[in-house]
Amino acid sequence: MFEALKGIKILDLTSVVVGPVATWRLSQYGAEVIKIEHPTGDLMRGLGGKSPSGQHSGTYLHLNRGKRNLCLDLKSPQANSITEKLIDWCDVVIANMRPDALERLGLGPKAIQSKHPEKIYCLISGYGTEGPYAGLPTYDSVLQGVSGIAGLSQLRDGKPAYVPMLICDHVVGEITSAAIMAAIIDRFKTGKGAFVEVPMFETMATFVLQEHLAQKSFEPPVGPVGDLRLLSPHNQPVKTKDGYISFTINTDPQVQAFLKATDRSELLKDPRFQSIASRAEFVSEWFEVRGAALMSRTTEEWLITLRAVDIPAMPCHTIDTLIKDPHLNQVNLMSSENHPVEGKTVVIRSSIKNNGEYAPVNSFAQPKGHDTLPILKELGYSEKEIAEIIETKAAYTYEV
Amino acid sequence: MFEALKGIKILDLTSVVVGPVATWRLSQYGAEVIKIEHPTGDLMRGLGGKSPSGQHSGTYLHLNRGKRNLCLDLKSPQANSITEKLIDWCDVVIANMRPDALERLGLGPKAIQSKHPEKIYCLISGYGTEGPYAGLPTYDSVLQGVSGIAGLSQLRDGKPAYVPMLICDHVVGEITSAAIMAAIIDRFKTGKGAFVEVPMFETMATFVLQEHLAQKSFEPPVGPVGDLRLLSPHNQPVKTKDGYISFTINTDPQVQAFLKATDRSELLKDPRFQSIASRAEFVSEWFEVRGAALMSRTTEEWLITLRAVDIPAMPCHTIDTLIKDPHLNQVNLMSSENHPVEGKTVVIRSSIKNNGEYAPVNSFAQPKGHDTLPILKELGYSEKEIAEIIETKAAYTYEV
Numbered sequence: 001m002f003e004a005l006k007g008i009k010i011l012d013l014t015s016v017v018v019g020p021v022a023t024w025r026l027s028q029y030g031a032e033v034i035k036i037e038h039p040t041g042d043l044m045r046g047l048g049g050k051s052p053s054g055q056h057s058g059t060y061l062h063l064n065r066g067k068r069n070l071c072l073d074l075k076s077p078q079a080n081s082i083t084e085k086l087i088d089w090c091d092v093v094i095a096n097m098r099p100d101a102l103e104r105l106g107l108g109p110k111a112i113q114s115k116h117p118e119k120i121y122c123l124i125s126g127y128g129t130e131g132p133y134a135g136l137p138t139y140d141s142v143l144q145g146v147s148g149i150a151g152l153s154q155l156r157d158g159k160p161a162y163v164p165m166l167i168c169d170h171v172v173g174e175i176t177s178a179a180i181m182a183a184i185i186d187r188f189k190t191g192k193g194a195f196v197e198v199p200m201f202e203t204m205a206t207f208v209l210q211e212h213l214a215q216k217s218f219e220p221p222v223g224p225v226g227d228l229r230l231l232s233p234h235n236q237p238v239k240t241k242d243g244y245i246s247f248t249i250n251t252d253p254q255v256q257a258f259l260k261a262t263d264r265s266e267l268l269k270d271p272r273f274q275s276i277a278s279r280a281e282f283v284s285e286w287f288e289v290r291g292a293a294l295m296s297r298t299t300e301e302w303l304i305t306l307r308a309v310d311i312p313a314m315p316c317h318t319i320d321t322l323i324k325d326p327h328l329n330q331v332n333l334m335s336s337e338n339h340p341v342e343g344k345t346v347v348i349r350s351s352i353k354n355n356g357e358y359a360p361v362n363s364f365a366q367p368k369g370h371d372t373l374p375i376l377k378e379l380g381y382s383e384k385e386i387a388e389i390i391e392t393k394a395a396y397t398y399e400v
Numbered sequence: 401m402f403e404a405l406k407g408i409k410i411l412d413l414t415s416v417v418v419g420p421v422a423t424w425r426l427s428q429y430g431a432e433v434i435k436i437e438h439p440t441g442d443l444m445r446g447l448g449g450k451s452p453s454g455q456h457s458g459t460y461l462h463l464n465r466g467k468r469n470l471c472l473d474l475k476s477p478q479a480n481s482i483t484e485k486l487i488d489w490c491d492v493v494i495a496n497m498r499p500d501a502l503e504r505l506g507l508g509p510k511a512i513q514s515k516h517p518e519k520i521y522c523l524i525s526g527y528g529t530e531g532p533y534a535g536l537p538t539y540d541s542v543l544q545g546v547s548g549i550a551g552l553s554q555l556r557d558g559k560p561a562y563v564p565m566l567i568c569d570h571v572v573g574e575i576t577s578a579a580i581m582a583a584i585i586d587r588f589k590t591g592k593g594a595f596v597e598v599p600m601f602e603t604m605a606t607f608v609l610q611e612h613l614a615q616k617s618f619e620p621p622v623g624p625v626g627d628l629r630l631l632s633p634h635n636q637p638v639k640t641k642d643g644y645i646s647f648t649i650n651t652d653p654q655v656q657a658f659l660k661a662t663d664r665s666e667l668l669k670d671p672r673f674q675s676i677a678s679r680a681e682f683v684s685e686w687f688e689v690r691g692a693a694l695m696s697r698t699t700e701e702w703l704i705t706l707r708a709v710d711i712p713a714m715p716c717h718t719i720d721t722l723i724k725d726p727h728l729n730q731v732n733l734m735s736s737e738n739h740p741v742e743g744k745t746v747v748i749r750s751s752i753k754n755n756g757e758y759a760p761v762n763s764f765a766q767p768k769g770h771d772t773l774p775i776l777k778e779l780g781y782s783e784k785e786i787a788e789i790i791e792t793k794a795a796y797t798y799e800v
Contacts, residue, residue: 002594004586025575029582043650046676047629049614050622054677058617059627062610126712128753131730137712141635145646146714148722150637152564160637160644160716163563164552164630165611171571175425178578179752182429185581186404186754188588194402194754202733202751205722209734209748210462211565212719214449217458219736219744222450225719227459229447230564235541237550237560244560246545250443276446277454312526312537314546316560319612319625322548322605330531333602334609336619344619348609351602352579353528355595 002354003030008184010034011090012067013074013107015042017140017166018124018200019096020063021173026092026180027066028350028359034086034375035067036074037368039396045368052342056365061339062348066362070376071369071396074105078394085379087112087119091187092180096124098137109195119193120183124176128199138200143168147204152212156231171207172200229280234287237316240299247306247313249290250276257309264289339364369398402754403430408584410434411490412467413474413507415442417540417566418524418600419496420463421573426492426580427466428750428759434486434775435467436474437768439796445768452742456765461739462748466762470776471769471796474505478794485779487512487519491587492580496524498537509595519593520583524576528599538600543568547604552612556631571607572600629680634687637716640699644716647706649690650676657709664689739764769798 008031012023015037027033041055048059070086072079083106087093093112095102102108102123109121126138144150144162153161176198183194211230215223229235237244249258252275259267267273267289272282279286294302299315306313317325323334332349339345350359372395376386389395408431412423415437427433441455448459470486472479483506487493493512495502502508502523509521526538544550544562553561576598583594611630615623629635637644649658652675659667667673667689672682679686694702699715706713717725723734732749739745750759772795776786789795 002586004582004589025578029585043676047650047680048611049617049627052618052622058614059611061617062613127727128731131727133714133727136707137710138714139648139650139712141648142646142712142714145637145644145716146722146725148717148719149563149565150644150646150716151718151722153561154644154716154718156564160718161553162630162636163549163567164556164627164635165549165608166627166630167563167567170607170611171574174571174575174578175752178425178574178581181578181581181585182404183754184585185429185588186402188585189404195756197753199751199753201727202731205725205728205733206748206751207570208565208719209722211448211459211570213462213723213734213746213748214458216719216723217449217461217746218452218742219746222452225723227449227564227566230562230566235564236562237545244545244550244554246542246550248539248541250447250539276443280447307536310537312539312542314533314538314542316545316550316554317548318551318554318560319548319608319616322546322551322609323613323616323625325546325605327527327531327533327601328605331528331602333605342618346613346617346619348606348613351599351606352575353595353597353599354583356597 001360002357005029005031005184008032008092009090010092010094011086012036013093013095013097014124015096016044017063017169018173018176019094020044021170022124022176022180023067023094024063024065025174025177027362033067035064035069037069037071039071039073041368055367056339056342061342061345061365064365067366068371068375069366069368070372071398073394074107076392076394078389078392080106082376082379082389082395083107087116089379090119092120092122092184094122094124094180099123099125099129099135113193113195117193118187118191120180120187120196121193122176122180122183122196122198124172124198124200126199127201128197133201140166140169143200143204146201148208148212149204152231155226156233168200168204172198172203175203228283232283232287234284234291236291238291238294240294240297240302242298244316245294245299245302245313246316247311249311254309254311255279258290258311261305261309335361337364341367367398369396372397401760402757405429405431405584408432408492409490410492410494411486412436413493413495413497414524415496416444417463417569418573418576419494420444421570422524422576422580423467423494424463424465425574425577427762433467435464435469437469437471439471439473439793441768455767456739456742461742461745461765464765467766468771468775469766469768470772471798473794474507476792476794478789478792480506482776482779482789482795483507487516489779490519492520492522492584494522494524494580499523499525499529499535513593513595517593518587518591520580520587520596521593522576522580522583522596522598524572524598524600526599527601528597533601540566540569543600543604546601548608548612549604552631555626556633568600568604572598572603575603628683632683632687634684634691636691638691638694640694640697640702642698645694645699645702645713646716647711647713649711654709654711655679658690658711661705661709735761737764741767767798769796772797
């Protein structure tokens with residue numbers, strides 16, 4: 001079994017989405033994660049949708065697999081000795097609280113790294129520690145706005161629109177898991193920890209600008225910003241007799257094959273569609289031809305026709321058709337298990353294979369405080385001390 | 401300087417976007433990357449937009465920094481001995497060609513790993529090697545369709561829409577960089593290589609379903625699929641007197657402060673807006689209140705008002721306003737340099753800080769074949785042999 005991060009211990013002070021994505025991914029590679037949860041509970045337990053008990057939304061369940069759960073009030077004076085022991089225990093601390101809040105709790109990067117230079121400390125923040133937005137709080141949709149993702153739709157459709165996903169949280173979470181692994185590699189080589197800062201705005205602005213600075217990547221600019229193919233209003237899934245289909249035609253032979261398959265042979269010699277460069281120049285006209293009603297046949301029929309001429313094509317799924325997709329079902333992307341609180345739930349596994357095997361399906365997302373007692377015991381507290389800690393409400397334990 | 405991957409050598413057989421994103425990220429952490437480019441050129445040189453010479457689109461420039469460029473016709477018989485030497489040289493091979501094409505070239509995972517069990521081999525594919533879609537070719541928009549990303553807009557707006565970015569390529573590229581780093585960590589511990597497979601469809605389906613399986617994460621389902629907050633048509637940037645603003649209100653105190661700041665005090669005790677749960681139930685009504693015309697003041701005025709009551713808010717940027725954002729300018733996300741072919745170009749640096757420093761700005765994206773001669777020399781070929789290789793058109797060198 002491939003467990004690259006086996007033995008790597010992560011103290012997870014994050015909540016909601018961006019941090020939990022990062023630690024979910026690290027747990028998939030074998031890291032041991034202790035999630036610290038505030039007594040009021042991770043916001044995503046409720047915000048991420050309904051569940052039978054109201055305690056574990058689907059999103060919460062999927063992003064918090066493979067983590068033990070210690071419910072701790074970090075502001076309680078009794079919590080200090082617990083966090084000190086946890087910091088001794090861990091290799092990596094990861095937080096997405098505002099830096100000033102971390103400082104107040106004595107859990108800021110300087111406090112920890114001055115005492116423990118071998119620890120990796122990863123801080124995900126909205127806007128970093130420099131510049132006019134430094135320290136400001138944020139949410140995913142605010143980041144979609146400020147990083148230009150919503151504005152891409154304004155360039156295409158005339159008004160801005162959010163991607164209906166927590167795309168910034170999710171993307172930055174994945175990027176953060178890589179950043180932490182880079183620091184782990186560095187520590188293997190040097191024995192030293194690192195302070196890894198991931199400012200979400202800059203990260204997403206980079207992500208967007210790499211594609212869409214485009215013609216303004218040159219001084220003077222050679223045209224407007226934006227990848228004009230992607231910003232064409234015609235670059236959309238195409239309606240068929242019974243749904244929508246997604247296909248893309250890039251190469252000249254594909255264009256010729258498409259024109260024949262769709263009975264547009266009169267355009268075969270049209271100079272506007274003869275090369276990548278000319279199609280880029282006449283992108284609207286080209287996408288109009290491309291998108292012109294495929295209404296005469298079903299998606300399934302078009303898939304056969306288009307694939308026969310080597311044009312990549314797939315059904316354009318909604319979530320309801322996605323979960324019935326024959327490919328996903330055959331590779332068993334989803335399975336089911338019993339959750340002690342929510343009953344029968346769906347498990348989504350990681351998609352990455354190492355040496356022919358998917359990562360093991362880790363334990364389900366734990367109820368709040370599920371592992372408080374065993375973790376405190378492992379940290380060396382006696383049963384009497386644990387009872388006192390619970391009594392003072394520094395820590396909470398899950399009760400059925 | 402933090403260079404976690406210094407000394408890690410990567411043979412980059414990828415092109416277009418998903419692979420180049422992964423190797424760009426690895427180069428940011430210090431890896432040494434040799435990009436093998438086909439004599440016809442990476443499609444993204446032209447597809448990614450205009451450039452003064454037509455040879456280095458903005459997207460190409462941004463995703464190919466920090467890589468040396470060896471222009472090689474892998475199908476040429478003379479290329480075999482060169483790739484053998486490159487495989488000896490490298491620690492990691494990464495490819496996003498179709499598996500059957502790699503096999504034909506003798507560059508498939510089995511061929512390489514049976515001879516070199518210590519090498520890491522990463523294969524990014526559209527649909528993996530099992531299931532009905534195995535081996536099919538794909539493009540970003542096709543993946544957006546089949547993974548449900550485009551269909552999310554259908555749930556929200558009544559018709560599917562692509563995110564106007566190469567979002568699947570870009571996201572999977574970042575996830576792949578982490579997967580490779582996990583394999584590097586494993587090799588530090590075991591001395592063994594690994595075969596890392598990243599099927600793009602499954603990876604993006606996981607990415608989408610973690611958020612949007614939602615109420616169907618339970619058996620029986622507790623409601624429809626989808627995070628209903630995100631799928632509300634009202635969950636959009638809000639028009640102001642002079643543009644659009646992005647803000648999010650999650651907590652009860654933020655709701656109360658917002659209602660006061662926007663002169664909607666009559667709703668302060670409205671039971672529909674009293675808790676996260678009740679706002680989730682009345683999500684349309686809540687977003688209607690939230691989105692109701694902020695037309696009376698400018699974005700800048702609302703930013704001051706909303707931030708004063710601790711509501712995260714930012715301007716909703718287009719790409720043109722993003723590049724003028726005062727924060728990005730103050731932290732110098734972009735700088736400029738001279739490219740030998742394209743003249744003055746904009747550099748976008750990585751956003752991640754290690755120990756207080758951003759990764760160094762690596763060398764610019766190279767012209768095709770820029771490093772053919774020195775690389776062949778480093779591999780041990782004599783000047784005479786190199787001349788012969790060029791003569792037979794197995795390799796090409798850049799000529800000004």
